[in-house]
Amino acid sequence: MSSLHPSFQHVTAAAANGLELLPNTPNPFIEMTLLRFRLPAATAVILRFFDAEGREVSTHATTGEAGENQLKVSRNDLRTPGIYTYLLETAYGSAVRRLIMY
Helix, strand or coil, X not given: CCCCCHXXXXXXXXXXXXXXXXXXXXXXXXXXXXXXXXXXXXXXXXXXXXXXXXXXXXXXXEEECCEEEEEEEEHHHHCCCEXXXXXXXXXCEEEEEEEEEC
């Protein structure tokens, strides 16, 4: 995974810190998917999306609350169909997953 983007080299054992990135639903998706993550406390959150070639195509920055949080991602956020890797970065660690947009 580290060949996709330098940030991926620093993916931590996030679950040990109370951070959990849940699978997006639906996956694959056509128009919209829901990303869910759990945080141990309120903190700044950055979600970065990378295409299959490792190029960053979208970034969302927000403040997450303690407990479960969600973010809707639409077709317009990613532009073209394909496989994307998304990276969640917080003060409690980082986590990564993949999604497919048709």
